[in-house]
Amino acid sequence: MTTNSSPDTAPKGECSTAWLGRAGLRPTRQRCALAGLLIGGGNRHLTAEALHGEAQAADMGVSLATVYNTLKAFTSAGLLREIVIEPGRVYYDTRIDDHPHFYYESDGTIADAPVGSVAFASLPDAPDGTEIASVDVVVRLRTR
Amino acid sequence: MTTNSSPDTAPKGECSTAWLGRAGLRPTRQRCALAGLLIGGGNRHLTAEALHGEAQAADMGVSLATVYNTLKAFTSAGLLREIVIEPGRVYYDTRIDDHPHFYYESDGTIADAPVGSVAFASLPDAPDGTEIASVDVVVRLRTR
DNA sequence: CTCAATGCAAAGTATTTGCAACCGA
DNA sequence: TCGGTTGCAAATACTTTGCATTGAG
Numbered sequence: 001m002t003t004n005s006s007p008d009t010a011p012k013g014e015c016s017t018a019w020l021g022r023a024g025l026r027p028t029r030q031r032c033a034l035a036g037l038l039i040g041g042g043n044r045h046l047t048a049e050a051l052h053g054e055a056q057a058a059d060m061g062v063s064l065a066t067v068y069n070t071l072k073a074f075t076s077a078g079l080l081r082e083i084v085i086e087p088g089r090v091y092y093d094t095r096i097d098d099h100p101h102f103y104y105e106s107d108g109t110i111a112d113a114p115v116g117s118v119a120f121a122s123l124p125d126a127p128d129g130t131e132i133a134s135v136d137v138v139v140r141l142r143t144r
Numbered sequence: 145m146t147t148n149s150s151p152d153t154a155p156k157g158e159c160s161t162a163w164l165g166r167a168g169l170r171p172t173r174q175r176c177a178l179a180g181l182l183i184g185g186g187n188r189h190l191t192a193e194a195l196h197g198e199a200q201a202a203d204m205g206v207s208l209a210t211v212y213n214t215l216k217a218f219t220s221a222g223l224l225r226e227i228v229i230e231p232g233r234v235y236y237d238t239r240i241d242d243h244p245h246f247y248y249e250s251d252g253t254i255a256d257a258p259v260g261s262v263a264f265a266s267l268p269d270a271p272d273g274t275e276i277a278s279v280d281v282v283v284r285l286r287t288r
Numbered sequence: 289c290t291c292a293a294t295g296c297a298a299a300g301t302a303t304t305t306g307c308a309a310c311c312g313a
Numbered sequence: 314t315c316g317g318t319t320g321c322a323a324a325t326a327c328t329t330t331g332c333a334t335t336g337a338g
Contacts, residue, residue: 026337028293048328063295068328070293082231088302088327090231100268105277117268124244124261126285133249133286141270142277170312172318192303207320212303214318232302232327294335304325310318 023077033060034070038080044094045083045101045110051092085110085138100137113139167221177204178214182224188238189227189245189254195236229254229282244281257283 019035020027037054038044046054052067062070071092074080083091085103091110093101100113118137126132163179164171171179181198182188190198192212199206206214215236218224227235229247235254237245244257262281270276 026292028337030294061295065296065329066294069330072329073293084228084231087226087228087234088232090328102268102271104274113268117266119265121263121265122261124246124257124283126283126288127246129288130248130285131288133284136280136282136284138280139268139270140277140280141274144270144273144275170317172312174319205320209304209321210319213305216304234302290336290338292335292337295333296331298330300327300329302325302327305323307321309320311315312317313315 019079023074023079025073025077025079030060030062030066031070031073033058033062034067035074038074038092038094042094043112045091045112047089047091083110083136098134098136100139103138103140105140106143113137163223167218167223169217169221169223174204174206174210175214175217177202177206178211179218182218182236182238186238187256189235189256191233191235227254227280242278242280244283247282247284249284250287257281 017027017032019039020031025031033055034051037051037058048064048068048071051071052062052064055062055067071080075082075092078096081093081096083093083101085091085101086108089108093110095112099115100118102111102113103109104111118139120135123132123135161171161176163183164175169175177199178195181195181202192208192215195215196206196208196211199211215224219226219236222240225237225240227237227245229235229245230252233252237254239256243259244262246255246257247253248255262283264279267276267279
């Protein structure tokens with residue numbers, strides 16, 4: 001849209017290119033910006049809306065639709081993982097391995113459960129013709 | 145009290161009154177009909193849309209909104225349990241105890257995993273001020 | 289230069305809600 | 314009769330999509 005030919009303070013070669021490149025995604029400005037927000041702050045669990053809010057707060061000029069599309073692209077590229085816990089809301093997790101989550105029913109937030117706090121004594125056999133893709137564990141917490 | 149001495153075309157005494165009464169829900173015609181569909185066929189995992197479809201097929205004259213409201217009422221009464229597995233779709237389970245589910249990614253169906261197939265060797269401690277309400281386990285199956 | 293990526297807004301899907309008519313107790 | 318329920322349709326929330334413009338390689 002705008003003519004941006006002035007070498008601003010944005011070093012565009014310096015984004016999380018490696019992270020993006022791992023999945024063969026072209027490192028555009030928006031993707032770099034979102035990737036920075038995602039991997040910059042440790043493990044995160046956020047919704048598209050929340051990420052869009054952060055992008056807006058940081059004046060990144062990323063539209064909500066692009067946030068949705070980008071999160072989806074990251075997910076199918078294996079860079080993020082979807083967590084479905086509440087009806088009508090998808091959370092994205094920057095950790096992509098199988099791990100359990102705490103869900104605080106009081107405020108709808110999500111957190112990683114302590115590493116190793118959940119261990120399986122047994123897992124079911126996958127039915128014929130299938131294999132286990134992942135095992136999602138959600139520990140729902142209620143205020144006592 | 146009134147004695148029901150007019151056996152008209154509405155066999156209203158013959159629904160799952162006990163099931164409904166357990167939660168203090170008034171056994172209306174629609175609720176009885178839906179309850180019959182729900183508990184009549186063993187353990188079920190279905191969406192509001194699916195249940196509405198069955199009700200329509202059986203000429204029960206229950207509106208979609210009522211199906212939603214009824215499922216919600218049943219759930220908060222503890223007669224059903226919500227399962228959130230897919231974004232934008234809520235399944236209801238006629239089994240209300242903590243138990244693991246298989247989710248077939250290929251067609252989006254849900255099934256109970258074999259009883260006892262999942263056992264925990266350890267569970268996390270609930271953070272301060274909270275207690276564990278439930279532990280949801282979803283085994284996602286992919287076609288091999 | 290070329291084609292994928294973006295932005296906007298409109299379309300879609302799943303679910304909820306307001307309010308008048310209805311029916312079970 | 315009385316108040317909880319129902320039904321319809323409009324409203325809401327979240328997410329996806331179409332299409333012209335933009336920008337990375």
